Amino acid sequence: MSATFVGMPPFPAAAREKLADAQLRRNLAHATSTIRARRAALVAEVEASVDGGWEALRVAGAEAKDTALRSLDRQLLRLEETLTANGATVHWARDAAQANAIVAALVRAHGADEVIKVKSMVTQEIGLNEALAAEGIAAWETDLAELIVQLGDDLPSHILVPAIHRNRAEIREIFLRAMGEVGRGAPADLTDAPAVLAAAAREHLREKFLRARVGVSGANFAVAETGTLVVVESEGNGRMCLTLPEVLISVVGIEKVVATWDDLDPLLRLLPRSSTGERMNPYTSMWSGVTPGDGPREVHVVLLDNGRTRALADEVGRQALRCIRCSACLNVCPVYERTGGHAYGSVYPGPIGAILNPLLRGVGHSDQIDALPYASTLCGACFEACPVRIDIPRILVDQRAKIVDAHRGGLPTPEAVAMRTAATGLGSARRLAGGERFTRLGLWFARRVGAPAWTSARDLPPAPAESFRRWWKRTDGGRR
Amino acid sequence: MRVALMVTCINDALFPRTGQAVVALLRRLGVDVEFPAAQTCCAQPMINTGYLDEAVPVLRAFVEAFAGYDAVVTPSASCAGCARHQHAIVARRAGDPALRAAADAVSPRVYELSEFLVDRLGVTDVGAYYPHTVTYHPTCHSLRMLGVGDRPRRLLEQVRGLTLLELPGAAECCGFGGTFAVKNADTSIAIGTDKARQVRNTGAEVLVAGDNSCLTHIGGLLSRQRAGVRTVHLAEVLAATA
Ligand code: SF4
Numbered sequence: 001m002s003a004t005f006v007g008m009p010p011f012p013a014a015a016r017e018k019l020a021d022a023q024l025r026r027n028l029a030h031a032t033s034t035i036r037a038r039r040a041a042l043v044a045e046v047e048a049s050v051d052g053g054w055e056a057l058r059v060a061g062a063e064a065k066d067t068a069l070r071s072l073d074r075q076l077l078r079l080e081e082t083l084t085a086n087g088a089t090v091h092w093a094r095d096a097a098q099a100n101a102i103v104a105a106l107v108r109a110h111g112a113d114e115v116i117k118v119k120s121m122v123t124q125e126i127g128l129n130e131a132l133a134a135e136g137i138a139a140w141e142t143d144l145a146e147l148i149v150q151l152g153d154d155l156p157s158h159i160l161v162p163a164i165h166r167n168r169a170e171i172r173e174i175f176l177r178a179m180g181e182v183g184r185g186a187p188a189d190l191t192d193a194p195a196v197l198a199a200a201a202r203e204h205l206r207e208k209f210l211r212a213r214v215g216v217s218g219a220n221f222a223v224a225e226t227g228t229l230v231v232v233e234s235e236g237n238g239r240m241c242l243t244l245p246e247v248l249i250s251v252v253g254i255e256k257v258v259a260t261w262d263d264l265d266p267l268l269r270l271l272p273r274s275s276t277g278e279r280m281n282p283y284t285s286m287w288s289g290v291t292p293g294d295g296p297r298e299v300h301v302v303l304l305d306n307g308r309t310r311a312l313a314d315e316v317g318r319q320a321l322r323c324i325r326c327s328a329c330l331n332v333c334p335v336y337e338r339t340g341g342h343a344y345g346s347v348y349p350g351p352i353g354a355i356l357n358p359l360l361r362g363v364g365h366s367d368q369i370d371a372l373p374y375a376s377t378l379c380g381a382c383f384e385a386c387p388v389r390i391d392i393p394r395i396l397v398d399q400r401a402k403i404v405d406a407h408r409g410g411l412p413t414p415e416a417v418a419m420r421t422a423a424t425g426l427g428s429a430r431r432l433a434g435g436e437r438f439t440r441l442g443l444w445f446a447r448r449v450g451a452p453a454w455t456s457a458r459d460l461p462p463a464p465a466e467s468f469r470r471w472w473k474r475t476d477g478g479r480r
Numbered sequence: 481m482r483v484a485l486m487v488t489c490i491n492d493a494l495f496p497r498t499g500q501a502v503v504a505l506l507r508r509l510g511v512d513v514e515f516p517a518a519q520t521c522c523a524q525p526m527i528n529t530g531y532l533d534e535a536v537p538v539l540r541a542f543v544e545a546f547a548g549y550d551a552v553v554t555p556s557a558s559c560a561g562c563a564r565h566q567h568a569i570v571a572r573r574a575g576d577p578a579l580r581a582a583a584d585a586v587s588p589r590v591y592e593l594s595e596f597l598v599d600r601l602g603v604t605d606v607g608a609y610y611p612h613t614v615t616y617h618p619t620c621h622s623l624r625m626l627g628v629g630d631r632p633r634r635l636l637e638q639v640r641g642l643t644l645l646e647l648p649g650a651a652e653c654c655g656f657g658g659t660f661a662v663k664n665a666d667t668s669i670a671i672g673t674d675k676a677r678q679v680r681n682t683g684a685e686v687l688v689a690g691d692n693s694c695l696t697h698i699g700g701l702l703s704r705q706r707a708g709v710r711t712v713h714l715a716e717v718l719a720a721t722a
Contacts, residue, residue: 016666334653338670375664377657377671378528380624397566400530415659419531426520427537453665458672458700461494468487468496472515478503 004130005155008345010371015335015343024165028340031164032331038277039328039385046273061270062389064263065255065322068224072312075224075257076303082227086289088299093251096126099304103128103216103249104135106300110247112137112214118231118238119143120218121159121325122253124347126306128216139216140182140208142237144201151178157341157349159327160275165340168192179204205237215245215296219252220324221267222301225260228288229301232271232281239285248287248296254308255321267324270387274326307360316398317359322388323352329382329392335375344372351382355395363399364406373399483513484546486554486563486590488692489521495692498555501719502593506553508719509601513553519545524562527570529659536574539567543582551600552590555715556691557622558658563590565625592622593715594631594690604634609722611641615684616714617675617698619691620653632690632714639717645682649675656697669701676701679709690714 008014018024047053068075080090093099107115115132117123117139129139129150141150148163149156152174156162163171172192179186179200184207186200217238221230229250231238242248258264272281290299312318330336330350341349345368348356354372363370373396382392404416412420454460466474483506487499506513523538542563546552554560564587571580597603616636622628636644655661655671662668675698679687687702689695692713699711 012664012666015664019666019670334655334671335664335667338667338674373530374660375667377620377653377655377660377668379620379653379657381620381651381653384624397528397530397569400528401532402530404530404532415529416531419526419529419534422521423526423531423534423537426523427541453662454700456665457669457704458697459703460700461696464494464496466496468492468499469515469517471496471500472517477513477515478500478507 004127005345005347008342008368010367011343011345011375012371014345015339015375018339018343021340023167024340025338027165027167028337031161032337035277035331039274039331042273042277042279045279046269057266057270058387058389060266061324061387062319062322064258064266065324065388066319067263068258069255069312069318069321071259072254072257075259076254078224078259079222079227079257080303082224083289083301084227086227088227088289088301091300091302093302093304093306095306096131096304099126099251099302099306100128100131102302103251104132104137106247106249107132107137107214108135110214112212112247114138114140114208114212115214115216115249116140116142116208116212116241116245117146118215118217118241119146119233120216120251121347122218122251122304123216124156125253126251126304128251138182140205140212142205142208142241143233144198144235144237147201147205148174151175151182153178155342156347158330159325159348159350159352161327165342168194168197171197175200183207205240209237209240209244212241212245214247214249215241217242217248217250219250219256220271221264222252222257223259223261223264224257226288228261228286230264230268231283231285232268233283233285234276234281236283239283242285242287243295245296247298247300249300249302251302251304253304253306255312255323267388271324271326274324274328274385274387307362310362311356311359314359317355317395319390320352320355320359320392320395322390323356324388325352326387327352328385328387329390332381332385334377334379334381344375346372351376351392351396352390355392355399358399358403359395363403370403370406373397373403481511481550482548483511484549484552485513485515486519486522486546486552486559487515488554488556488559490693490696491555494696495713498692498713498715501713501715502553502555505606505715505719508721509597509603509606511601514549516545516549522559522562522567523570524559524566525658527562527566532570532573535570536579539570539574539583540579542567543579543586546586546590547582549586549589551596552586553593553596554590555593555713556693557592557619557626557628558691558693560590560592560595561621561625563587592626592628592690593718594622594628594635595626597635597718598631605638606635606718608639608718608720609641610639610717610720612686613643613645613684614686614688614717615645615647615679615682616650617647617654617679617687617689617694618650619689619694622690623651628690635714635718636688639720640722642717645684647682648678654694654698656694658693661697668697672697672701676705676707680705680707685709686717687711688714688717
């Protein structure tokens with residue numbers, strides 16, 4: 001699979017192209033509004049039935065994550081200890097390249113040339129499939145939506161529903177075209193009925209489940225106290241990968257750790273309600289190392305940093321590490337709903353992507369990353385929806401300041417000149433002729449910088465005969 | 481109670497009628513509102529675009545203009561939200577404890593118009609008469625930054641002659657977003673076009689909101705579409721009399 005986000009243009013240009021895709025706009029509007037309604041109904045249910053309502057649950061979830069993040073060094077060492085005691089082998093990876101190399105070496109050590117994969121964000125973040133392919137190892141996605149993306153040589157556009165941009169007819173075509181090339185082909189009489197498509201995927205995947213000797217997963221949570229990894233999913237295909245192969249390799253971001261088993265309680269209640277709009281997800285798999293005679297005989301856990309400690313050092317941004325990848329923020333975002341996920345140029349799209357990418361990778365070195373925090377109206381719907389209370393608008397504004405700061409000293413952009421001039425004018429207004437000066441400046445800015453972008457589809461209101469302050473002076477505040 | 485009007489830069493330059501409406505309305509309710517002439521801008525355009533250093537002198541001018549008032553009333557939830565939630569960030573950046581103290585003193589006294597009317601004056605019936613069919617868009621910052629809740633609605637429901645029509649998807653953003661409207665113009669227009677369609681579908685002749693920046697955006701789209709829907713600030717509706 002050769003599709004990649006590398007070289008994606010910055011958000012405004014990428015978004016412009018996606019906005020023109022009528023099919024995509026329809027698919028997104030339908031999918032996001034459906035899931036928003038389901039989530040809203042379940043939140044209302046909790047509101048009515050749980051002490052303190054939904055907000056109390058959010059606070060508990062945020063606290064569970066914060067507890068672990070505040071003592072991350074100790075929690076990780078504890079996790080290594082408990083995992084090891086349970087018979088798992090723990091590996092540490094500073095970045096994507098190290099993690100990929102560890103996984104590839106483990107697969108090769110077992111003489112395997114393929115792995116089956118549980119849907120995971122982190123292995124996409126590090127580009128594991130591509131890295132394994134370069135080593136001659138095939139990585140088969142088994143989550144239905146990921147399979148569609150993989151067979152279509154496509155890119156994911158949503159955290160939870162990576163093929164949200166595809167409809168049934170397109171999926172049928174992809175299956176007919178691509179399934180046979182990599183395994184059991186789709187039947188010639190394939191229709192686009194959901195049950196028929198699912199049956200074709202089941203047949204195709206079964207062959208791979210039964211053959212594969214190595215499984216690869218991520219984890220939604222890692223419990224330090226007990227050395228337990230947790231994967232939450234809807235289809236059961238993940239559980240096949242976790243239980244059938246002889247060897248299981250789990251790549252886990254270090255922010256996935258929680259201190260205790262009890263900390264899972266609020267998080268496992270928040271996650272399905274916020275993501276799929278269900279009270280409980282159909283499959284929750286938990287495993288603590290190796291159990292003789294049951295499941296994989298060898299369990300490896302790769303603990304990955306890849307920018308997480310950089311994010312942790314960011315006073316405002318570190319709360320983003322609480323993220324449980326539920327995608328509620330995507331589904332309520334007015335920008336995501338129109339552009340879809342590809343415009344963000346990352347496996348992490350939407351509001352969380354707009355903060356996580358700059359936090360993990362730093363700002364000031366890539367126009368693509370630097371454009372992401374500006375890809376938001378700051379409407380606040382993401383913060384309101386986030387089950388672990390990540391104040392995304394606050395972080396967006398903070399990242400914008402860091403981007404501006406990173407570019408200070410260089411050649412100033414027209415925007416920077418305008419802001420500086422405005423600051424001087426506004427700051428000294430008390431000494432000059434009041435805000436009159438500012439009024440003129442504002443109009444200058446509107447004409448020079450913003451006008452063409454504004455008026456392409458929007459009329460400007462007619463300018464009034466006099467400003468408010470002039471009216472106030474002339475009429476003594478309307479008294480004469 | 482000494483009350484200052486913070487008219488906001490946009491209203492000063494482009495929508496003086498909104499400022500005049502606030503003055504007329506507050507006088508009618510017995511509040512002798514003052515207009516500190518040294519005021520300029522709340523610095524939100526700089527803060528939200530990332531220019532924190534540039535926001536510092538603007539914040540200084542702001543706290544000087546509004547120091548000593550018991551209440552600062554503004555017909556903009558966005559600017560009120562900026563003063564209440566973002567000025568502390570700028571003051572911290574300046575590293576100036578005196579500015580921090582001055583900002584902390586002014587910030588909690590800044591009220592969006594509907595908050596001031598309902599919470600400080602304790603009125604919902606302001607004696608207005610506005611014989612039109614209206615739909616109301618609650619702006620994002622009024623809902624999610626300030627939490628004004630149903631205050632504007634309660635005020636509108638008491639206006640004589642006014643018919644209030646429900647706006648579907650009202651709580652969703654209009655796509656304005658400050659400099660987002662020009663930095664990401666295409667996306668901004670796409671979001672706004674959906675909002676404008678919802679507004680048109682209500683059949684209302686007037687779209688009311690508490691922020692002229694959002695109204696300029698939605699109104700600009702409606703005007704270009706020759707939709708025949710006017711945009712009017714909440715203050716102007718509440719100030720109107722028979
Ligand atoms: S930021 Fe919050 S809402 Fe968005 S994916 Fe993460 S946990 Fe979910």
